Amino acid sequence: MDYKDLADLIFPEAKPISYYEEKYPERNLPEGAMVVRFAPSPTGYVHIGGLYQSIIGRTLANQTKGVFILRIEDTDQKRQIENGVVQIVDALKDFNIEFDEGMINETEEKGNYGPYKQSARKDIYQAYAKYLLEQGKAYPCFATPEELEEMRAKQEAAKLRTGYYGVWAKYRNLPVEEAIKKIKNGEKYIIRFKSMGNEERKIKHHDVIKGNIDFPENDQDIVIIKGDGLPTYHFAHAVDDHLMRVTHVIRSDEWVSSIPLHLELFRALGFKAPKYAHTAPIMKDDNGKKRKISKRKDPEAAVSYYHEQGIPSEAVNEYLLNIANSNFESWRRANKDKDISEFKFEINKMSVSGAIFDLIKLLDVSKNVISKYSKEKVYADALEWAKRYDEELVEMLNNKEYSLKVLGIERGNQKPRKDIAKWSDIKHCIIYMYEDKFFNSDETYDFGKISDKDEIKKILKLYKEKYFNIEDDKQTWFDKMKDLSEELGYAREVKEYKQDPEKWPGHVGDISTVLRVALTKRQNTPDLYEIMQVLGKESIEKRLEKEYK
RNA sequence: GGCCCCGUGGUCAAGCGGUUAAGACAUCGCCCUUUCACGGCGGAGACAUGGGUUCGAUUCCCGUCGGGGUCACCA
Numbered sequence: 001m002d003y004k005d006l007a008d009l010i011f012p013e014a015k016p017i018s019y020y021e022e023k024y025p026e027r028n029l030p031e032g033a034m035v036v037r038f039a040p041s042p043t044g045y046v047h048i049g050g051l052y053q054s055i056i057g058r059t060l061a062n063q064t065k066g067v068f069i070l071r072i073e074d075t076d077q078k079r080q081i082e083n084g085v086v087q088i089v090d091a092l093k094d095f096n097i098e099f100d101e102g103m104i105n106e107t108e109e110k111g112n113y114g115p116y117k118q119s120a121r122k123d124i125y126q127a128y129a130k131y132l133l134e135q136g137k138a139y140p141c142f143a144t145p146e147e148l149e150e151m152r153a154k155q156e157a158a159k160l161r162t163g164y165y166g167v168w169a170k171y172r173n174l175p176v177e178e179a180i181k182k183i184k185n186g187e188k189y190i191i192r193f194k195s196m197g198n199e200e201r202k203i204k205h206h207d208v209i210k211g212n213i214d215f216p217e218n219d220q221d222i223v224i225i226k227g228d229g230l231p232t233y234h235f236a237h238a239v240d241d242h243l244m245r246v247t248h249v250i251r252s253d254e255w256v257s258s259i260p261l262h263l264e265l266f267r268a269l270g271f272k273a274p275k276y277a278h279t280a281p282i283m284k285d286d287n288g289k290k291r292k293i294s295k296r297k298d299p300e301a302a303v304s305y306y307h308e309q310g311i312p313s314e315a316v317n318e319y320l321l322n323i324a325n326s327n328f329e330s331w332r333r334a335n336k337d338k339d340i341s342e343f344k345f346e347i348n349k350m351s352v353s354g355a356i357f358d359l360i361k362l363l364d365v366s367k368n369v370i371s372k373y374s375k376e377k378v379y380a381d382a383l384e385w386a387k388r389y390d391e392e393l394v395e396m397l398n399n400k401e402y403s404l405k406v407l408g409i410e411r412g413n414q415k416p417r418k419d420i421a422k423w424s425d426i427k428h429c430i431i432y433m434y435e436d437k438f439f440n441s442d443e444t445y446d447f448g449k450i451s452d453k454d455e456i457k458k459i460l461k462l463y464k465e466k467y468f469n470i471e472d473d474k475q476t477w478f479d480k481m482k483d484l485s486e487e488l489g490y491a492r493e494v495k496e497y498k499q500d501p502e503k504w505p506g507h508v509g510d511i512s513t514v515l516r517v518a519l520t521k522r523q524n525t526p527d528l529y530e531i532m533q534v535l536g537k538e539s540i541e542k543r544l545e546k547e548y549k
Numbered sequence: 550g551g552c553c554c555c556g557u558g559g560u561c562a563a564g565c566g567g568u569u570a571a572g573a574c575a576u577c578g579c580c581c582u583u584u585c586a587c588g589g590c591g592g593a594g595a596c597a598u599g600g601g602u603u604c605g606a607u608u609c610c611c612g613u614c615g616g617g618g619u620c621a622c623c624a
Contacts, residue, residue: 226622509583524585
């Protein structure tokens, strides 16, 4: 009896690998085209790091006229969640990321290199496992979890490297006859890869991002097929990325230490190894300590957080792209109106160490992104956000014609207003423009420097009766504010006042503040003249009278 | 602990043998016909550390310290 008998016993149904090699031929793509994939586990929401990977993958495939694949890695059945695939697809779609191939929902997919869900590829993995078995490059291991635990304890006690390797690999050299007997006896087993590596020897590897790295060869006999018949990540990675003809494996940093193993697997299987690009993880500043951003501790680790906050996905994408290639920023400044896809992304310019996620900076990017939107776009996006998260804002925006005017204040000109960083800011910025909100709120406010009630009344009354005319153009209005100030004994110019502050009780700015607060309840607002034009005569009169009647 | 990677201002980062060590965000000040936002100008603020190599090291080598990753029938 030989390896062949063993292999046939274990996987009697498996097809020869030539079947799959023919079924998934080399892709016919232009020179330099990159075939990349995003390969998440459907274990819950999409992590910011996943979005980061996706942006990079999508960009690279676009730039090289390559292919971007969504492969679902669901070989760990314990961790599955309902609708995991749909969640991923939808979340990424929100950020403008779509795939050329792969799963499109829980059951459907597109592309000729599928199935794109690992649980549906069991027969493929088994065929390749059988192939290794036949050559004696893999073997069944009968060790129980308890046995393995015991082994590890011994290794730790002896301060040895832990793992299933060398002399510790108990079933590595079990004669085929005995293995067959055990299997026929119904003993439980898994399939392990028989490593030919030697820890003493070093291998050199070039990572697209990290550069040259040396490490010891792998000598662990890792499991390739688990007790449930599904492959482990390592084995699935080798088989899938080969068969899907992936050219560049872009994945997170945490995998670099597996490179020796993966390379050995590719070689044993007779595959050409892909290029690897290991991206640094996104970090979080935790009281001065740097750590990987985490699902459990950090709400901003979930991509959904940005939607809830109302940060446009375009802004998140730009921010992430900037972390990926720091020259993005200067490109953006030089190309203010170009689409993000025109930026020439270079994967080898990526930073090797993880950047701390900077929400403040993101908000700044967002502010700039929003400042470029037309009022129609602001209206549409804010409304869409509000429909999910803020009923009161929906109510306000329902008055579309008026809202458009409000949102158009200081927008669309050379120096657009930049006070909105996220849709959740909007309500606070515009609420006073809405009549019922303005009059029905119990918000407290103060008039700043001029606080005497009678003085305030006097100012507003005089303004309304003598100076206010909605027809005035901006300059006239402005001059009138100065006249008003003068008539009341205030300085008509701020500069004038500053030269001799004792001479006046205040200046035109102080008077304007009184008007501003009366009309908006705020000391800080956009241009008052524009606000008044939107508010209209009646509203203004009502707001003024409220203060002195 | 073993192995691997990394260490430029608060953050993201250019620079990679000779630079007044860029830029962005944040911060502070001034200016911008009346606030705020924007914009402009300016300030403060960095090469972890000790040894080498070199005429010369932020840049190259070694040690130290610090940070991160990884050591599963999870991915």
